[in-house]
Amino acid sequence: MRVASVRAVWIACAMGCTAAADTDVDATEPAPADSGVADSGVAGSGVADSGVADSVPLDTTPGDSPDEGRPALEVTPPKRTSFLVVSRTAGYRHTCIEAGQDALIALGTAEGVAMDLHPDADRLDQSALSPHAGIVLLSTTGDFLDGEEQASLVEFIESGGRLLAVHAAADAEYDWPQYRALIGAAFARHPATQPAEIVVATDHPATAGLPTRFTRTDEWYDFQALPDASGDRVVLLRVDEATYEGGGMGALHPVAWVHSAGDGRVFYTAMGHTAASYEANGGADDYFLEHMRLGLRWLLAP
Numbered sequence: 001m002r003v004a005s006v007r008a009v010w011i012a013c014a015m016g017c018t019a020a021a022d023t024d025v026d027a028t029e030p031a032p033a034d035s036g037v038a039d040s041g042v043a044g045s046g047v048a049d050s051g052v053a054d055s056v057p058l059d060t061t062p063g064d065s066p067d068e069g070r071p072a073l074e075v076t077p078p079k080r081t082s083f084l085v086v087s088r089t090a091g092y093r094h095t096c097i098e099a100g101q102d103a104l105i106a107l108g109t110a111e112g113v114a115m116d117l118h119p120d121a122d123r124l125d126q127s128a129l130s131p132h133a134g135i136v137l138l139s140t141t142g143d144f145l146d147g148e149e150q151a152s153l154v155e156f157i158e159s160g161g162r163l164l165a166v167h168a169a170a171d172a173e174y175d176w177p178q179y180r181a182l183i184g185a186a187f188a189r190h191p192a193t194q195p196a197e198i199v200v201a202t203d204h205p206a207t208a209g210l211p212t213r214f215t216r217t218d219e220w221y222d223f224q225a226l227p228d229a230s231g232d233r234v235v236l237l238r239v240d241e242a243t244y245e246g247g248g249m250g251a252l253h254p255v256a257w258v259h260s261a262g263d264g265r266v267f268y269t270a271m272g273h274t275a276a277s278y279e280a281n282g283g284a285d286d287y288f289l290e291h292m293r294l295g296l297r298w299l300l301a302p
Ligand SMILES: [Zn+2]
Pocket: 026, 094, 167, 168, 219, 273
């Protein structure tokens, strides 16, 4: 009976106080002023840790009664699942970043993941990364990390962190080989933003449910080389160069891929240049948001 009582209390708390109760460089566009990013981290619904038995000390002494004073109930708060959203840039800054942050927060809320916006000026070191399950690099153009931050990012991913890298995350850190290995390819050039047809390249959890071919408008990146095919990298989506002007990579033009890095996982999508990409509007752009949702789910899957 005592156990049932304690468990009931824990469940009540879990339901009521789970969450945080507690360089071409896109030369076609001018570089707008760097807009500071306020930390508006949203406490998501959190994912409850199942370790009830481990975290609740049970006094089984016979005869214990409420009159004698019950021992304080110690409950380990449910583990909070969160991603750190980094949008720091060095050089060109995409005007869609704010729309992207809003979309990620909404997506995280729907998926039970808090998306905490990282203030650009804050250090991105181990202490900043370690509370999170993963990190989003949202169009982080240029050399946006210093040496200590670079080492912290690699250690974080390879020790099991998740990386969701978007668009100009491939237009960054050109002189840092480990970053290139993490992202998978380096941006080279792009033609004018225009519609094109996307083709699903493979059956994968991160493409499940997408149409096999769909059209949307974006900035179609050419890369300096195809993503390294060694290891377990899988190309998820390609863009059909016959459906737009200026493509330079041929029939195997990759747009999104996944791979593992140490104990971590990486999802990269080259799409996401336009603000409309992040704004659910009932049209073809919504496939981009679904693409991001599937990527996030894959990153979080056991
Ligand atoms: Zn762009």
